[in-house]
Amino acid sequence: MDLIVIGINHKTAPVEIREKxxxxxxxIIEANRLLKESVFLKESLILSTCNRVEIYALCDRGKDYLSGIKSFLSRYHGLSLSEYEERMYVREGRDAVEHLFSVAAGLDSMVIGEMEISGQVKKAYQDARQGLSTGKVLNRLFEKALNTAKKIRTKTFIGQGAVSVSSVAVRLAEKILGRLDDKTVLIIGTGAVGEQLLLYLRKNDVKSILVTNRTLEKAQGLADTARATAVAFENFLDRLVDVDIVIASAGAPHHIIHKNDIASLMPRRKQQPLFIIDLAVPRDVDAGVNTVDNAYLYDIDDLKRIVDENMSLRKNELGDCSRIIGNAADIFMGWMAKENPAPSYRRRTAEEGVKGEM
Known part of the structure; x- marks a missing residue:
């Protein structure tokens, strides 16, 4: 059996491609089932986040499953292979194992050491198990990945001073507007990112926070946790008249803020600047908004400049993280060799070294 991962991420593809x-x-559960059945994979799992789309697969040795996986992606999303193929990467065997361990630990994230990715990996694993697309090997692999991520977080300082996408978004807002305590902020979306945004905004003494979601009850529930104001989804565009910053993380399958929405709004705002930070993939906000006078749109790729300023401390920890990942990969590959004896799954010698993707 061969273990492979194929995907794109924030390093290889811009958000315009990742969202597609x-x-x-x-x-996701049905997509996992379709992938496994249509490509004839032994086991499979789809990991889809704002910064990456990856497919992990166990397949028969010696057959070309990569072409089948790419064809599945094209059919599922209605895309031509030429639109994304050159952006994809492939890892096999031990390299695939170490890649997943790095991803789960936040070492391959835009924000190195961030904690959100571990929860996303866990959710992807739970969904795949629920849909019966994983089996003995991927179950073992993902459980080992999550355990390794926990060990890295407790045995190193990789998370010290680490920031999440949500906190970076708030820092970006501070860079744009300076003090935030006298600003009005609208959060679109009540998922994990929305919850963290609310927390960070309160830590920055933002007193006027609005929360909206397609389900008003969810918006009210989140708002109640931090003395914010819930807004009915059908009314949030009207409330933008008095808002300084919009942070969107709804992850809708289509745009929820369009260029014409903002263009018609600006006269009512007397052309006061409106700053919009779109954290969603696919994007919640039409890129054309940036062409409207006094409207300033930032997407998740724009956060990288802020992230780069926070790298030095965590980069010093990567050596220790690499050793933990190497040891964990040794253990998994040893188990894999016993389950599926084959030369390609032999344990590498010390002379070959530990090759980690950092």
Missing amino acids: LSFPPKE
């Missing part, structure tokens, strides 16, 4: 290949959460 992303899988909506509501579709």
Whole structure:
């Protein structure tokens, strides 16, 4: 059996491409089933986040499954292979194992050491198990990945001073507007990112926070946790008249803020600047908004400049993290060799070294 991962991430593809290949959460279990059946994989798992789309697969040795996986992605998303193929990477065997361990530990994230990715990996694993697309090997692999991520977080300082996408978004808002305590902020979306945004905004003494979601009850529930104000989804565009910053993380399958929405709004705002930070993939906000006078749109790729300023401390920890990942990969590959004896799964010698993707 061969273990492979194929995917794109924030290093290889801009958000304009990543969003086209992303899988909506509501579709992920069925997508896992279709992938496994249509490509004839032994086991499979789709990991789809704002910064990556990856497919992990166990397949028969000696057959070309990569072409089948690419064809599945093209059919599922209605894309031409030429639109994304050159952006993809492939890892096999031990390299695939070490790649996943790095991903789960936040070492391959835009924000190195961030904690959100571990939860996303866990959710992807739970969804795949629920849909019966994983089996003995991928179950063992992902459980080992999550355990390794926990060990890295407790045995190193990789998380010290680490920031999440949510905190970076708030820092970006501070860079744009300076003090935030006298600003009005609208959060679109009540998922994990929305919850963290609310927390960070309160830590920055933002007193006027609005929360909206397609389900008003969810917006009210989140708002109640931090003395914010819930807004009915159908009314949030009207509330933008008095808002300084919009932070969107709804992850809708289509745009929820369009260029014409903002263009018609600006006269009512007396052309006061409106700053919009779109954290969603696919994007919640039409890129054309940036062409509207006094409207300033930032997407998740724009956060990288802020992230780069926070790298030095965590980079010093990568050596220790690499050793933990190497040891964990040794253990998994040893188990894999016993389960599926084959030369390609032999344990590498010390002379070959530990090759980690950092």
